[in-house]
Amino acid sequence: MTLQENIFAKALSIEELEAKFKETVAGVFSFLIESCCLDTQPPMPQGK
Incomplete structure (x- = not known):
């Protein structure tokens, strides 16, 4: 195996x-976010 192949691998x-x-x-x-939201506050709106 050449150096380039090794780096690629x-x-x-x-x-x-x-x-x-x-x-x-x-x-x-x-x-974590789901459990925090369920425990303490209403679900936050999804940003993405």
């Missing part, structure tokens, strides 16, 4: 890790 795995990380963070945030 690492970049792909980093992108996969970032995607999984973002999915996890988004899931946690939506869960």
Whole structure:
């Protein structure tokens, strides 16, 4: 494997890790926001 191929392979795995990380963070945030809104106040309007 050449240096360029090695860098490319690492970049792909980093992108996969970032995607999984973002999915996890988004899931946690939506869960927290939902539980906070349900407990304390009416649901906030969706921004996006």
